[in-house]
Amino acid sequence: MNKSKRVKRIMIAGTGSGCGKTTVTCGILKALVRKNLKVASFKCGPDYIDPMFHSKIIGTKSRNLDSFLCGDNTTKYLFAKNGAEADFSIVEGVMGLYDGLGSKSTKYSSCDLSLLTDTPTVLVVNPAGTYISVAAIVKGYLDFAPNNIKGIILNGTSEMMYNTYKDIIEDLCNVKVYGFLPKLPAAEIGSRHLGLVTAEEIEDLDLRLNLLADAVDKYIDIEGLLKLGENTPELEYEDIKVEKRGSCTIGVAMDNAFCFYYEDALKLLEEMGATLKYFSPLKDKKLPEKIDGLYLGGGYPELYAKELSENKSMLKAVKSAIESGIPTIAECGGFMYLQKSIKDKDGNEFEMVNIIDSTSQLTNKLSRFGYTTLTALNNNLLFQAGEQVNAHEFHYSDSDLCGEDFLAVKPITGRKWHCIHGKITMFAGYPHIHLGGNIKVAQRFINACLSYKEK
Template sequence: MNTKVSRIMLAGTGSGCGKTTVTCALLKALSMRGVKAASFKCGPDYIDPMFHSEIIGTKSRNLDLFLCGENTVKYLLSENGKDADVAVIEGVMGMYDGLGFADDTCSANHISRVTETPELLIAGVRGKSLSLLAELSGYLHFAENQVAGVILNHCSKAMYPVYKEMIEERLSIKVYGFLPPVAEAQLSSRHLGLVTAAEIDDLKEKMEALGRAAEASLDIDGILQLASSAPALSCEEIRVQQITEKPVSIAVAKDKAFCFYYEDNFTLLKRLGAELVPFSPLTDKEIPAGVCGLVLGGGYPEEYLQQLSRNTSMLVSVREAAAKGMPVYAECGGFMYLGKSIEKDGSVYTMAGVLEGRSHMTEKLVRFGYKSLTANRDNLMCRQGEAIRCHEFHYSDSDFSGDGFTASKGSRSWQAVCAGDTVFAGYPHLHLWSNLHFAENFVKKCEAFAWKSSSL
């Protein structure tokens, strides 16, 4: 299939250069102009897409070459970008930062090459004069890339003409504007990155301030023209059909404590026949009536431990549903919630007790990064020997992380995931487009539970 998608990638010189700020500013400016934008984030990040989604009013998506592979990345970009006026893709870390130190595999730059997407390189100018040229020159000539222009961040209106002339004359590359510091639009951070969009009371005002700044200082017409120059995306179509006789209701935990999800996972589950029903382990008394499956994603349960622990009716509801054999799929924070307890700052908080493990918060990242999972036995999601790629990002650990899968990263391997006939729960985050069979099996097991429940 060949699909015309007008698209641009905002790559950066490194983490902290302002990729998310500039991306949000551009998305908001486009929205204010009435331009329909689709947005994407390179890599496994959950938080940045939340900000994108709040601005454009539709869900942002992830593009991840390690988790999904080249064809699936191009397919998801095509499917989710084809009806938009422009697709805006935010990079990850520095534009060349990927799996390791040998090359740029799975980096933002790699994704731009695979998808033939023009890149705009975001560079901060604070504390730099001529050194900015050396920095930009290094990025432009280090390796094969699609860089077609530069955006300057933390740049004043007065200094912009000086930088622009210097860059365009000495490096022969176009500068597509700048973004000045916008004090009223500063975003707070915590241990996993920015606080989530839902936690910022004045987010609308912050984004409007960014949008006004972008409209005044970015060459938006030029950016749109550059995006339209991208060639058609070519990939093999991935056919996904409903596998259930009728839609099956699956409850999904969605609130401030559980909010880390890949939107394309939801799309896949729905195409297979799932009807997703959101609920809140924080505030609801029990899981939704009539559901035949349960999904508990990652997030920040550690920030709401007292509230989660005191909502005993919900804990009982989850525990009883699992005991009856309802299929349960849980990742990271959801996995912690299913355990006996979570310890933080010397206090222990009772959780659902579906699993035997007890979790505790840590001072540093544990088992961080990409890896592969291979099933040690048949389970809810797959058969023995089947594999799927995954990602972990957590400041916590458990005294039992499971032994249903063998996790591997390079030459190292270890046991992971509590996996049985009706439960898949562990620290790894899955992108279900990495192995469609996992999603298919989960939906089928939910349908089987629905039939079993209706016959009782």
Template sequence: MSAPRLLLCASASGGGKTTVTCAVLQALVNRERNPVAFKCGPDYIDPMFHSEIIGAKSRNLDLFFLGEDKTRYLLEQNSAGSGLALIEGVMGYYDGIAMSHEASAYHLARVTETPAVLVLDGRGSALTLAAAVHGMQTFRPDSGIRGVILNRVSPMLYPRLKACIEAETGLTVYGYLPNLPDCALESRHLGLVTASEVAGLKEKLRKLAAQAEQSLDLDGLLALAASAPALNPKPVDLPEPVEGQPVIAVARDKAFCFYYADGLELLEQMGARLVEFSPLEDEDLPQGACGLYLGGGYPELFARALADNAPMRRAVHAAVTGGMPTVAECGGFLYLQDTLADGEGKAWPMAGVFPAAARNTGRLGRFGYVTLTAQTDGLLCRAGEAFPAHEFHYWDSTAPGTDFRAQKPQSDRGWDCAFHTPTLYAGFPHFHFWARPELARHFVAAARRHNQTT
């Protein structure tokens, strides 16, 4: 039986989706309702906040990466046994690819038949709030919007706003959060700072949960979530796992923390044993490692510390150049450069796999969803094969690679990127192993072969 589920959405970024999601999650944890969190889209950081809160899993649901069937399947699998699956939307509710609703929060709500609750910033408006709700509700006849939560409104004004919106739209207003400056979540160039960096996060979450209990109709939200129909997803056929449990070393610390949890679990399903290590703190790769996964993150913020750890830089250089199968995405790719500039522009030595320099361009470079088509046979796939990916970075390299062709969806824009050899994928595009599970199996199989020859 499918878990009760809700999707929290907004009319635009910055409307308070993450704050309200955190408040509801923490309140439900306090009630021992065992919630599971999901994030619509490719964002890595919001799920880290969810995990920090619930102490359990938080996952991404991305229709561009996964398609409809795998999205429904992973939602069902990851929410099994939970008291509530709470999905946080992305951007504005209808905002998808290339001015369409494709891969939007609305698309996700429709595909998964999840009731949506609109989080609306109530500052500086009165009757116009009802007009905004009505417009969002009726823009599509199957909008799925079933309720409203008001954010940043005063307790004194809320009853009148609630009555007005409900009378004009027929939707239920499930409460409000007042302006809570002490609970603000800071941002940086890739979005919110990571959960581990937020000063006093636990205290902020305690305050948010207490406020949610006071001014949100949590019982009403749970009842709405329970109205969602069963998902009944189609089963997903996966490749046969690799034997031998080859060890893949996964870089995991403050500098490297951007991973899709479902993707890591898929590597394990394909036969890998994942062992985490820290390029900041450790001096060598884990014992027995025969594969290397360098995910994204913020290595530029820790460039000096990474440079100071010369033994690890040498170990990674020796592993990659020695043929250890390696996946290095964005931040991991920056670590493989000859030098990496920090936020002040000072260049620091890195692992030196590529004779190239990485520096801050001061703006987003190649940004958004792309389809990668391999120009050469390599670790992940053969020439001509394609899979979805995503780029989002301010730092760039003097040698970004040319072994894949990246093509923007519904656009003529494209570019060459990344390196692809029989033992290496390294480039700025991030990808999700569940998009094409064969990629995970190819990586694990290569690690096993490397283990047998060393």
């Protein structure tokens, strides 16, 4: 059934990672919230961390929009579903505007998403070290490929230079400049090997966000951005029906060590009948009572390996539950937790659950980074042999036994490797999948939890 919904929306994209698009996005979100607008926020691509900051600002969960992981129609459906009730929606781009599937394709980039959803794009440009050359940068982005660029925001410049840059860009590139943000050291957010530190780790986050919002109110044309997003066409999509499968309870690891989840995946499990009970492998001494499934998401277990290792009662509880046959999904950090041990960069080794006889060690580089397509080599908890699913990997650690039950293939280069421990009651490995884009997979997890409950 074809449907359409009105979503007032813009995308904040950038020339590349580090240009300031997250800073600009967070500042605009906070400024809109302070105007008492009901705001929805989204992140293009598979990143988990930026949506955490969005969520802290708007007071409700931010969502990911990723057409590689979810497909075109599901992406539009999720956008419409989560944005239609808001006064305004902001989508933050990923990397540079055109960076997507690989070096020879703009597919699955911020630009691709903006075209798929017909969302006007405002490009964040850091003009540091340029003068009239800033026009060449903007002109290059405008002319490189088909796009929805409707405006520019400058980041990291001074009020004096801004007026000069604005005149240069609007005169030579024929595109509107909506304002700028100056350098704001007091509002900076730190980063580490997987990107920004998480929102939960910043004690004065609200202070920093208010500093950003103050600057947005002063230097960025908020009313102009609202007007830009008001006249966007309705989002058209084929409706997706979700059936309740039955009542079950799933324990979901959630703390500073395990916090990488797609909100639409968790909501889908709830729509199918699951009650989610959150617990902390760091602090809790046992699993929630009467759970029928276990979901261990990604995060930063390597940073908390000592604390996780010292929580012996939780390690024992998790191992006992999995050995009893409880259906378990363990992605990336969750997979690391299920192994025999985790080693840090210095070689210090910390005991983990030891349901998988292997060790993960933190390295100095990303391992197998990016999008992949997985093919199941046998029947397991989530897939039948031969079935495929799109996935994403993003980790600096590596394991001496990543699993042999799926074949992973890079979509552009064709590079292949084996991964994932896929058993009848367990799906554990480095790749992340999006249950929200794979309803059949979510159904199988729920069905397995219901069967476990009946036992």
